[in-house]
Amino acid sequence: MNHSFHIPVRGTLRNLAPYSPGKPIWELQNELGLSNVVKLASNENPLGPSPKALEAIALSLSDLHRYPDAGTVRLRQALAARHMMAPEQFIVSNGGDELITLIAETFLEPGDEVIVCSPSFSEYEFGAHLMGATVVSVPLDPSFQFVSEAIVEAVTARTRWICLCSPNNPTGTYLSRDALHRLLDALPEHVLVLLDAAYSQFATASDYTDGLEFVRAGYPVIVLQTFSKLYGLAGLRVGYGTAHEALIRQIVKVKEPFNVNALAQIAATAALQDEEHVRLTLEANQEGKRQLYHAFQKMGLSYTESMGNFMLVEIGAEANRIYEALLARGIIVRYGGIWNLPRHLRISVGNREENAGLIRALADILACGK
């Protein structure tokens, strides 16, 4: 029997664009019948997960019949010790992505305004639209730098939330400490700032800030960080926010009790102590960036110096075709079209062999024009 039905959905769902993730390895393997696929599309850690996290997970598997700690107490204590702050200033989430949604659910009413910079990470717009808020987009300048004056000018009485990503995904550019300081001082009291510092540990510029100093100084800033990138735990889904406890207390109200699974909590707590894995990851990233920059220079391609573990490369009018040609050779990167950058590719820094494979394929495709 075929029943007909008409279930109305919330109007704001019309505004929700599906997230476009990097193509998964298995999908390309199935499509091409290739066994060797290289993924440089989601800024994952090419060294793999923290070995200490894996050990900790192995030791805790037999406790999986227990619910996880709803308050993520151990992990918050470890984070508090690491950042020399109070555990009450942290909230742990099911990936940094969930934190963005939780912030939206806590602070946004329909019709409120959310300022995002563009191009940037798409999840801020998702959170805004989910709550029926209006997205106000402020472009980066032509060299992908933040334009603080334009951000301040975009603020109205309805502005609730400003989302800043530094280092910015997908451009790799960042907001300097001074620029953030001036921006925060210029904002009215009713505006919350998200500083998305998902890539903070990769940043090497001396005037970079992960924003925590402004949390400590009492500004209404929430800093987002994640275990997905540096610690190599993207598949487990753990991220966290750091802010004044009065803000955290409100956000905790909308979170589901068991939002962070038990293995994720245990792995993240162990990964935080895995100094060797962090050191190797940062070294490999620096080396990988040099390797890629050098190759792009030789190919005459311009790129943006990145403070992250990825880089934006200007390929030109053929960028989409070249993205497809790389896919056909089993190499997955991101086409810039999703950020309105149709001439660009975003390429995650891989390990030495992965980078070399990308460089060979790209040089080949550019040379023979196919």
Ligand SMILES: *Cc1c(COP(=O)(O)O)cnc(C)c1O
């Ligand atoms: C990866 C990323 C996050 C968080 O990712 P999760 O895997 O959900 O922790 C947040 N912001 C930006 C800009 C990112 O690139």
